[in-house]
Amino acid sequence: MAATVENADLVVIGAGWAGLAAAKTYLEVHPDAKLIVLDAQSSVGGVWAQSRLYPTLKSNNMVGTYEYSDFPMDQKTWGVKPGEHIPGNIVHNYLTKYAEKFGVLPNVRFNSKVETAERGEKGGWLLTIGQQKGSILAKKLIVATGMTSQEFLPTFEGQESFGVPLFHSKDFSQHAATLDTAKTVTVLGGTKSAWDAVYAYATKGIEVKWVIRESGRGPCWMAPPYVTPLKRWLEKLVHTRFLTWFSPCVWGDADGYTSIRHFLHGTAVGRFIVDAFWGILGGDLVTLNKYDAHPETAKLKPWIDVFWIASSLSILNYDTNFFDVVKKDNVRIYVADITQLSKGKVHLSSGESFDTDALLLSTGWKHTSSVKFLPAGLEARLGLPHDNDSKDGEQESLVSRTDDEILSTYPRLKKQPEKRKKFTPLPNADDTTPSVDSLSGMNLYRFMVPADEELMEAHDIAFSGNLMTITTAIIAQVQGLWIMAYFDGKISPLASQSSSGSSSASQIDAMTESGQQITSVQYSATLHNRFGKWRCPGGWAGKIPDFVFDALPYVDLLLGDLGVNSRRKGGFLKEITEPYGPEDYVNIVDEWMKGQKE
Structure with a gap:
């Protein structure tokens, strides 16, 4: 007798920040949908699940920057004072209450690890759950297992x-x-x-x-909560618009300040100013941490300039001075x-x-997916990391063209940091998993959906939270809304075929003239993902999206796709000098829904 297959309108794999936000947004717009959230752990939270909490664990973010816009972490309810980092158990309880308040928690099935996801002949995904917990046929699928689950x-x-x-x-x-x-x-x-x-x-x-x-x-870069000679709150610093201009960013024009960005990164004078900014920031961190004050702390001085790192920048969130310890x-x-x-x-x-x-x-x-996709070889079409042994001439040409655009637009990136001669990847205990270096990088459009035409036309699979950033809560919400609109056909990248700019358009035209079939969606996906290789060799180096100062323009990019206003401060000076936080995005779902009605 054949096993019974359960049906669902939407299945979300993962009940962390990204999965909960995506599920909540979809239910908000589709309250009658059959939603199932699957998680391999016994509680919600992902990194902050009960099973992963240990004494002294705290968030890197201080309270106020690590919360959903529509569920503030107020002091009266949660007991965390301004200027404090959030204890791990508080983050876990917060995410649990969020899932409960917005009706997601009753739809979560714990201890349910998805082993395989098989593409249906007519669309949809057949999911097989481990320990003989059955199968689910999902009309639409969101994989929100993140980058810190394996x-x-x-x-x-x-x-x-x-x-x-x-x-x-x-x-x-x-x-x-x-x-x-x-x-x-x-x-x-x-x-x-x-x-x-x-x-x-x-x-x-x-x-x-x-x-x-x-x-x-080597050691990661560590920063005090307050940096620069002006002692600015670090999480606010990286979300202040005029400071984001100092980071070369291939999607940076999404913020609308194209001329300023071109001056800073496309001219010798501008690049001098940019180098000075990063020199001050890096020098300030070295001075504040006093690495050379003791033989042991000197061993913790980073081996690569702060310019070349991304989310590997972290924060000293300890009760006492770490370096004294x-x-x-x-x-x-x-x-x-x-x-x-x-x-x-x-x-x-x-x-x-x-x-x-x-x-x-x-x-x-590991940056590979925890879910095995079927049929075999589907990972490449999905845009997921896969064995990169075979040579694809058209793909190599596409990579070469996007690299040319990146380096011509941002000449500063041509002078990469010197590679350490002794660097050797660690041997993997799991012989069935290829090493990181032998796998391709991720290649998702907008870091969320396949750039493959057939898969994109189906509008039935997306990946949320497949990036490394400190803008976790904001990006989780905006990605959740983008994916919901994409599933509903309100965002159709193939139909619009908008390019990333005039330079991109000329590159695509050149490839088309040479007989290669390339869409602007494929070009944009490759351009954005390859950018990481050149921008953060001290981080994931393009294997997965990895950014800090570039998070705000990424949010601008997604809101632009949605038709939601990304300039949310009111007035030019406020817009460029006041830092963005979760509170600035509290009404984005309502704004999008209103825009659809109009």
């Missing part, structure tokens, strides 16, 4: 006989007992999660051996590689070795 686990020689806890930072909460039982702990990595783990252990008086790979990317005798930093493990011992390329009671790996994330 941990990257390296493998080490001798780890089978290591004999002590070895775990990824994602699973810190499952090993929180080590905060009470361990005497010595090793932390591998230079990312923010490594800093968090070092702080958590060191402030408990535990001896910490912090290993930063000599063959890696590192200066204490119970923290030792090693700039070396782990060559092997033996019983309860870590061995380094420097020749040093030491005993340890646990090894926490802050080794990043």
Whole structure:
């Protein structure tokens, strides 16, 4: 007897920031729709699910910038004071209450990991859920699993006989007992999660051996909450329009200030001013953190200029001064590689070795989808990372053309930072998953939908939250609205075929004349995704969208597609000097619906 297949109008995979916003928006416009939200964990929240919380975990954002526009995180309700970072349990409870208030929570099915999504012959997606929980046929599908759901686990020689806890930072909460039982702990990595783990252990008086790979990317950039000589709130700084102009951005013209951007990035005088801005910002961070004041903190000085990073810029959100903690005798930093493990011992390329009671790996994330798409080979058409062994002449030509446009428009990006000779990717413990370097980058139109004509015409699949940024809440809402409008056929990129500008149009014409079939949608998708390779080699380098100062013009771009006003301050001076926050987007769904009626 054939298994019963459940039907749904919309299935959202993932109940984090992006998934909840998308589900809420779709229900707001389609209250009678059959909606199902599937999540592999036992509670909502994604990164902030109950199972991923551990002591000392806080948001990088301070309260006021990490909330949905229509659900303020007020002090009376949530107990977080202005100027404070938000404890992890508060973020989790906030997202739970949001899902509850807007009717999403009753539609969420927990402990439901989607294993496969098969494209139907007449559209729609047949989803298979693990542990024999059945199948769902979704008319429309939103994949909102984000970029921090699949941990990257390296493998080490001798780890089978290591004999002590070895775990990824994602699973810190499952090993929180080590905060009470361990005497010595090793932390591998230079990312923010490594800093968090070092702080958590060191402030408990535990001896910490912090290993930063000599063959890696080095320590991440860390900033105090308030930066520049004027002591501006960092999250507000990156969302102040006139400051976003100092970041070269291939979709930056969406903000409407084309002449100013052209001056800053297209002229020698402008580029001098831009370099001065980034020099001041980077120099201020180095000065404030006082790296050279102590031999141990000197090892935490970043290896790449701040200009070349994106979301890897993080914030010091600790109760006490992090660098004072590192200066204490119970923290030792090693700039070396782990060559092997033996019983309860870590061995380094420097020749040093030491005993340890646990090894926490802050080794990043896989950028592939957690869902297997069928039939085989569909990932490439969807615009997802895929094995890039085969050579496609037309695709190579498209990449070459978009690279030419990026570098001619932004000459500053031609002078890339020098690559470290010792850099070597970590070996993957999962032999079935190709290394990051061997996979293609993501290539979604607007970072959300396939640029493939047939798939785009179906209007039945989208990806939300497949990017790295600190503008999480705002982008989640705007992407949710964009995807809903796209599903309803109110946004039809293929019909409009609008190019990214005159330069793009000339490139497309040249490719068409050479006999290549290329649409402006395909060109735009490739242009925007390739931009990351040149803009942030210190981050994901084009493998996935990764940006900070470019988030506001990205929101402008999506609102422009929707026909919703992106200049929301009222008056030129306010528009360019007052920072944007979630509160500025509180009515965008109503505005869009009103625009549709008119």
